[in-house]
Structures are given as structure tokens and as C-alpha cells.
Amino acid sequence: MAAGASHRSRLRLIVIQTLVFSLLATLGVRLYYLQVVSGERYQGKAASQSVREIVVQPQRGLIVDAMGRPLVTNRLTWVVSIDRTLIGRMSAADRTELLARTSDAIGVKVDKIEAKLLLCGDSGAVAGQCWNGSPYQPVPVAQDVKEGAALRILEQPEDFPGVVVDRQTLRQYPSPYGINAAHVLGYLSPITKEELESAEKTGDSSVNGASVVGRAGVEKQYDEWLRGQPGYQQVAVDSKGRVRQDVSGLAAQPGDTLVTSIDAKVQSVVEEQLAAMIAKQRSTRDPVTKRNFEADSGAAVVMEAKTGRIVAMASQPTYDPSVWVGGITDKQLERLYSEAAGTPLLARAFQGQFAPGSTWKPFMTVGALTHGYTPSTVLSCPSAVQIGNRAFHNHESAAYGSISFAKALEVSCNTFFFQVGMSFWQKYGSDPDDVDAKDPLVEQAEKFGFGERSGVDLPGEASGRVADRKWKRDYYESMKDYYCGIAAKPQDEKTSDFVYKFSREFCVEGWKYRLPDSANFAIGQGDTIVTPLQLARGYAAISNGGTLWEPRVGKAIVSPDGTVIREIEPKKERKLKIPASVLTYVDEALQGVSTHGTMAWKLNGFPLDRVRIRAKTGSAEVYGKQSTGWVASYTEDYVVVMMISQAGTGSGSTGEGIRAIWEALYGVDGDQVNPSTAAIPGVTPPAKLPTFGDDGSILPPARSKKGQ
Structure with missing residues (x-):
């Protein structure tokens, strides 16, 4: 029995030894496989878990005027960020203490810092305040930090673990000649979650969660050129998320420069005159309402007549574009949208819609002269015309007897044009229920581009309305x-x-659609509305012989090294089929408005023999409000339009401002013309682009012998 027991013990020992050997062998084979066969793959995975990718934001491209003057640039600023990963590993007490210490250093409340640290999509996150970028990237919690506060944090890193201080770029507005140009330039704000998801779907790598994007003006229109391409920096971190060393990086590519057709000197004059005319009217008594004019808003446009390029564009009320830099407060945002403040975000020049009043009449004249009427046509201009049970009056009930179209434009006779509108209604559409009736005046207005967007390279343009x-x-x-x-x-x-x-x-x-509708349409009243920009390009078509251009602010895209990537050429929308004799007739009539018509009293002493200004004034009545004043004017080179809402007659409210702009454009002083003092050297805008130096300098464009 003893021998059998001994045999069984040895057998069990052999089995155990075999099992142990097998396990050791299996472990050895597995270790060999992991360390030798698959070593590189697992080593890479382990390394990737300790490497974090940080986005390096590119410097946004510059925006300059036609002479190379900077309109929007960038400036360096101290930015304080907090590493969410690192503070997430802290105890609640340490985290609270760190945030309180940081709050005290940078002057930002703790609750606002915490709101910025929340990832967009997390519970309690507020759009516009939460972090939309990588959760592994330090989150900016304060920009434009004072240098003393930034240095304090940098010099005491042991007191601010996880707090990162560096220099970043923010938008800056140099304001040459004191210009504002907020509605033309636009502004930036952080990218939204939806925009980021859309970019990821299309493979657009130029934006990321920390990007800011254009929201208005040329900042939005040319955003893809201006934004540049982000870079990436890979850093090694320890188990607590602290950066130990740089691993690799890809440099960010700065954005391209946008050259605009805006001239800062002209823009300055236009803004100054628009503001001055509004201020003057607000202190002027309205003879109709027996109270001062409200003059609540206005706009002005200067356009190249032969190309449609925008030389200057201003709107009132306006705002300081720098309020968006580094984040806007709720109070500031509320004011920008406030009706009580005049909705400053609304760009009246191309988004505001107003009844055109008598500035409409030249287009109606073209419609009439190409549909049966002739320059020799004579109609009466009584003080009033009875239409149905209502009398329709001239301004101040003036009467001028039997006159021609030219005289009717000079004195702005409403009753003359009432008859024109009514005659077409009686001839083609006396059935008020016939929506398809022919109307030459409506057709002509639409050919001049009214009732549709002009195609300007600025987002949010209004279409106006032809009330047919x-x-x-x-x-x-x-x-x-x-x-x-x-x-x-x-x-x-x-x-x-x-x-x-x-x-x-x-x-x-x-x-x-009754007889009064047609009568009102012929004088720019009723429900027809236009934007100042639409009116400007309509007058440009009269000036240049019938070409309707799509207005342009952008002139060229230039790379950071000075290479011209793309020239933005003027775009011809269509050539109007208008006999040259008709355009010449209207042109001469509008010159008569300046010499002895409704604009003459504001141009007294102006050298009209050398600078031939054609003009049309307008006063549009609006129910419950004071009249909107307009002046539309042009030469062979430029179109200048100005309007002020609730400001009275056109020449009375804007005439002096219009004159001052023309004086600046041509170098007029009294009755003398000195082109060397004109706002733009050579009088007309340069055809060439600014010169971009290798050192980043921007010089004015070289001019040809003819000044072009």
C-alpha cells in the first residue's frame, strides 16, 4: 500500500510540474509575441495615449483699402487658458482654490470661468460661452489680460497649476482717417457646433472647435480666404496631464489679405457728412409736424459709375466693430439689436429698404420715352390731380403749367408723372383684377434691377420691392x-x-390694382421700396450708357508673401436696351436739376461747368412718420447717393453733405477745381493693386501717366 501511495504522489507531482511548465511556456510565448512580434504596434499605442494634440490657430488675413491702408489688422494680446484635463484630476477643494486665485489675478468672476470651461453639449453649457474645441486643449478664459497679471501667473507657476499664459492675435481696427466702416467690414464670433459638424462632414480642415468665423460684411463674405489654415502641435504629457515636451508640430498658415475697393479717405468724408447731416436735421424744425425732425437713420454710397465698385459706404446708426473682439457682453449685444437704439447692426446702405420718392422719376422717364412718349411730349403740371375721391398734390402745391419731361424732372412735378402712370393703366390694365396686365413702368424698373438683390459681395442684402x-x-x-x-x-x-x-x-x-396705385408707382410712392445701393447702381447705369453692374467691395486676394491669388473683377449683370438718345435726354435733364432745378440752391457757386453733376432729389412720404429725404447724383466717374429717414426734403436734408462729398472727390474749393487736392490721387480710383513688399510692407499702387 505504501509503494502504491508513493507512486501516486510521484505521478501527481509530475502532472503539476507539467502544468506549471506549460503555463510558463505559454506565458513566455505570449511575452515574446507582445514584446518582439507586436512590440512596435503596442509601443505606438502606449505612446499615443501620452501624446496630446493642440490646435495652433492661424493669424487671420488683413483687410486693406484700395491704396493699401489697413482697415482690419491683428494685434498680440495676453490670453489666459486653463487645462481642463489637469484640473479635472484635482480635489474639489484644490480646484475651487485654483479658480478663485485665477479669478483674482485676471479679474474674471469664478462663475464665468466655470461657464467657459464647460464643453458645449454638456449639461448646463451655454451657447457662446461654453468650449467648442478639443477637451484636451487649454480653454481660453480671458483675453486682453493686463501684462502685470499675465506675468504674475508666469512667474508663480506653482500657484497656478494648469493655468497657461501665452500671446495670441485678436482683430484690430486701425481706423485710417477716423473711419468706422463697421457694416462693410463686419465682425467675428466663435464657430457654432452645427457649423463645426458641417465642416467635418465636408472635410474642411480650415476650422476647428476654437475657430472664430466671419458673421457679417467682408469678414463673412471672404471668410474662407481670410481664416488661414490651423497648425497642430503634439506634446507629451505625464499621467497627470502635464506637458513634458514637444513631440512634433505643423505650423499654422496665415490667412490671405483682402484688398477692397474702399478708399479710406473718401469713406471718412462720407461718414462725417452723413453724421453731420443727421445732426443738423435733428436740430431743424419740421414745418409739417411742427417738431424737430427725427432723422433716425441714414445711408450713403459712393460707387464707380463705370465698374460698380464701391468706393465708400456708410450707414447710421452704426457701432464700434471692436466690441466683438474677445467676446461681447449681453448688454452690448442687446443694444446692437435694440430698436430704441436704432438697430445699429442693420446696414441701411444695402439692408435698409425705403420708398424712393422722386429719385424714382428718371427710371419712369426712361420707361415712358421707350413706350410711346417722346422728348417733345408736353403735359400739364397743375398743383393737384383728382384721382377718384382724392386729390393728389405736388410738393407745397406748386404748379408749372404745361411742361416737358425734362422740366418735370427739374422741378420734380408729381402731377406730371401721375398722368404718365395713369395713362399706362388706362391703356394696358384698366381691369384692376388682371394681375398679368402689361405695365411698361414696372417692366422698366425691373430692368434697372429693382425688386431683386444687386449681387453685391456683402451678405444679408435686401431685395427691395417693385409693388406691381x-x-x-x-x-x-x-x-x-x-x-x-x-x-x-x-x-x-x-x-x-x-x-x-x-x-x-x-x-x-x-x-x-387701381388707378391710384399706378399713379403712386410713377412717383416712387406707395409700396415700392429700394435700398440706397440699388438706387446707386440704377443711376450708374444711366451714367455709363446702360450697363448694370453687380456692385463689388472686394478687389483682390493676396497671399501673405504678396502673391496675387485672385483678382475680383467687376461683373456685368446685363446691358440695358435703351436708346442712347433717351439716356442722353435724361442725363441732360438731371444736369438741369443741378443748375436750376431742385438741387440748384445747394450747388450755388459750385463749378458745374468743370464737374458736371447730374442729380435728382426726392422726398418720400411714409404713413405716421416724417418724410424720407434723398439725393441721387452722378458724374462720368462716380455715383453719390445719400438718404436720411424722417429728415424732410431731399436737398434740404442731404444737399450740403452731397456737395461736400463731391468737393472731396474732385478737389473743389469754392468755385475752383484742384485735382491735386482730391481725396483720391488722380481723382479716379487706381486700376492697379497696392504693392506688397517681401517684408510685409504695403505701399500705394503705382499710377499710370493718366492717373489710372
Whole structure:
């Protein structure tokens, strides 16, 4: 029995030894496989877990004027960021203490720092405040930090673990000649989650979660050129997320420079004159309402007549574009959208829509002279015309007897043009229910580009409106429930007599296009509205012989090393089929407006024999408000348009400003013309681009012997 037991013990020992040997052999084979066969792959995975990728934002491209003057540049600023990964490993007490210490150093409240550290999409995150970038990248919590505060953090790193201080670039507005140009230049704000996801789907690597993108003006229109290409820096971190060394990197590529057609010196004059005219009217008594003019908003445009390029463009009210730099406060944002403040974000020059008043009449003259009327046509200009049960008057009920189209433009006779509009209504569309009736005046307005966007390279352009028969039918369908609802109830104290009467009439037959509609259309009243930019390009077409251009602000894209990547050529939209004799007739009539018509009193003593200004004034009536004043003017070189809402007559409200702009454009002093003192050297804008030096310098464009 003893021998058998001994044998079984030896057998068990052999089995155990065999199992142990097998396990050791298996372990050895596995270790060999991991360390030798697959060593490189696992070593790479291990290394990747200790390497973090940090985005290096590119420097955004410059925006310069046609002479190379900087309109938007960049400046270096101290930025304080916090490493979320590192502070996430801290105890609650240490984290609280660190944030409090950082708050004290940079002057930002703790709750605002915490809001910035939240990832967009996390619970409690607020759009515009949360972090949209990589969770492994330090999150900027303060920009434009004072140098003393930045140095304090840099010199005491043991007191600020996880707090990173570096220099970054922010937008800067040099404001040559004191210009604002906010609505032309635009502004930037952080990229949204939706925009980032869209970019990722299309493979666009030029943006990332920490990018800022253009939101308005040329900053938005040319954003893809201006933004540049981000770089990437790979850094090795320890187990606590602290950076130990740089591993590799890809340098960021700066954005390209945008050369615009804006001339800063002209822009300065335009902005100054628009603001001055508004201020003057606000202190002027309105003879109609017996109170001072509101003059609540305005716009001005200077355009090259032969190309459609924008030389200057201003809107009021405006705002300081630098308020967006580094983040905008809720109070500042509220003001920009506030109606009480005049909605400063609205660019009246190309987004504001206003009744054109008598500045509309030259286009109606072209329509009439190409559809049966002739330069020898004579119509009466009585003080009033009876249409239905209402008398339609001239301004101040003036009467001029029997006159021609030219004289009607000079004195801005409404009753003359009422008759023109009514004659076409009676000839082609006396059935008020016929939405397809022919209307030569409507057709001519549309050919001049009214009722559609001009195609300017600025986002958010308004289309204006040509209030024809189809529009009136569509408007009735969209508004009948509202007005019929008012008409169905007894009039209350909140509803004026005018509104109540209008509602009752509109509900019954608001779709009908009647004789008064056609009469009002012919003088730029009623429901037709235009933007100042649309009006400017319409007058440019009269000036240049009938070419309708798409307005342009951008002139060229230039790389950081000075290479011209793309020239932005003017785009011809269409050539209007208007007889040269008709354009010449209108041109001479509008010159008469300047010499002895409604604009003459503001151009007294101006050397019109050397600078032949053609002009048309306009005063558009708006229900419940004071009149909108317009002046549209041009020469062979430029178009200058200015309007002010609730400011009275056109020449009375803007005439002096229009004159001052023309004086600057041609170097006029009194009755003398000195081209050497003109705002633009050589009088007309340079055809060539600024000269870009290898050292980053930008010089004015070289001019040809002819000044071009």
C-alpha cells in the first residue's frame, strides 16, 4: 500500500510540474509575441495615449483699402487658458482654490470661468460661452489680460497649476482717417457646433472647435480666404496631464489679405457728412409736424459709375466693430439689436429698404420715352390731380403749367408723372383684377434691377420691392386675415381712424390694382421700396450708357508673401436696351436739376461747368412718420447717393453733405477745381493693386501717366 501511495504522489507531482511548465511556456510565448512580434504596434499605442494634440490657430488675413491702408489688422494680446484635463484630476477643494486665485489675478468672476470651461453639449453649457474645441486643449478664459497679471501667473507657476499664459492675435481696427466702416467690414464670433459638424462632414480642415468665423460684411463674405489654415502641435504629457515636451508640430498658415475697393479717405468724408447731416436735421424744425425732425437713420454710397465698385459706404446708426473682439457682453449685444437704439447692426446702405420718392422719376422717364412718349411730349403740371375721391398734390402745391419731361424732372412735378402712370393703366390694365396686365413702368424698373438683390459681395442684402399687380395680390392673400379681423370688430380706442378705414377697404378689395396705385408707382410712392445701393447702381447705369453692374467691395486676394491669388473683377449683370438718345435726354435733364432745378440752391457757386453733376432729389412720404429725404447724383466717374429717414426734403436734408462729398472727390474749393487736392490721387480710383513688399510692407499702387 505504501509503494502504491508513493507512486501516486510521484505521478501527481509530475502532472503539476507539467502544468506549471506549460503555463510558463505559454506565458513566455505570449511575452515574446507582445514584446518582439507586436512590440512596435503596442509601443505606438502606449505612446499615443501620452501624446496630446493642440490646435495652433492661424493669424487671420488683413483687410486693406484700395491704396493699401489697413482697415482690419491683428494685434498680440495676453490670453489666459486653463487645462481642463489637469484640473479635472484635482480635489474639489484644490480646484475651487485654483479658480478663485485665477479669478483674482485676471479679474474674471469664478462663475464665468466655470461657464467657459464647460464643453458645449454638456449639461448646463451655454451657447457662446461654453468650449467648442478639443477637451484636451487649454480653454481660453480671458483675453486682453493686463501684462502685470499675465506675468504674475508666469512667474508663480506653482500657484497656478494648469493655468497657461501665452500671446495670441485678436482683430484690430486701425481706423485710417477716423473711419468706422463697421457694416462693410463686419465682425467675428466663435464657430457654432452645427457649423463645426458641417465642416467635418465636408472635410474642411480650415476650422476647428476654437475657430472664430466671419458673421457679417467682408469678414463673412471672404471668410474662407481670410481664416488661414490651423497648425497642430503634439506634446507629451505625464499621467497627470502635464506637458513634458514637444513631440512634433505643423505650423499654422496665415490667412490671405483682402484688398477692397474702399478708399479710406473718401469713406471718412462720407461718414462725417452723413453724421453731420443727421445732426443738423435733428436740430431743424419740421414745418409739417411742427417738431424737430427725427432723422433716425441714414445711408450713403459712393460707387464707380463705370465698374460698380464701391468706393465708400456708410450707414447710421452704426457701432464700434471692436466690441466683438474677445467676446461681447449681453448688454452690448442687446443694444446692437435694440430698436430704441436704432438697430445699429442693420446696414441701411444695402439692408435698409425705403420708398424712393422722386429719385424714382428718371427710371419712369426712361420707361415712358421707350413706350410711346417722346422728348417733345408736353403735359400739364397743375398743383393737384383728382384721382377718384382724392386729390393728389405736388410738393407745397406748386404748379408749372404745361411742361416737358425734362422740366418735370427739374422741378420734380408729381402731377406730371401721375398722368404718365395713369395713362399706362388706362391703356394696358384698366381691369384692376388682371394681375398679368402689361405695365411698361414696372417692366422698366425691373430692368434697372429693382425688386431683386444687386449681387453685391456683402451678405444679408435686401431685395427691395417693385409693388406691381402680382405683389399686391400676394400681399392681400398673406394679410387678409389680419385686416379682416380688425374690420370685423367695432373700432376700439387703440385703432386709429385711418387703420380702421384701411382695414375695411382692404378686406373687401385689397387685391385690386387701381388707378391710384399706378399713379403712386410713377412717383416712387406707395409700396415700392429700394435700398440706397440699388438706387446707386440704377443711376450708374444711366451714367455709363446702360450697363448694370453687380456692385463689388472686394478687389483682390493676396497671399501673405504678396502673391496675387485672385483678382475680383467687376461683373456685368446685363446691358440695358435703351436708346442712347433717351439716356442722353435724361442725363441732360438731371444736369438741369443741378443748375436750376431742385438741387440748384445747394450747388450755388459750385463749378458745374468743370464737374458736371447730374442729380435728382426726392422726398418720400411714409404713413405716421416724417418724410424720407434723398439725393441721387452722378458724374462720368462716380455715383453719390445719400438718404436720411424722417429728415424732410431731399436737398434740404442731404444737399450740403452731397456737395461736400463731391468737393472731396474732385478737389473743389469754392468755385475752383484742384485735382491735386482730391481725396483720391488722380481723382479716379487706381486700376492697379497696392504693392506688397517681401517684408510685409504695403505701399500705394503705382499710377499710370493718366492717373489710372
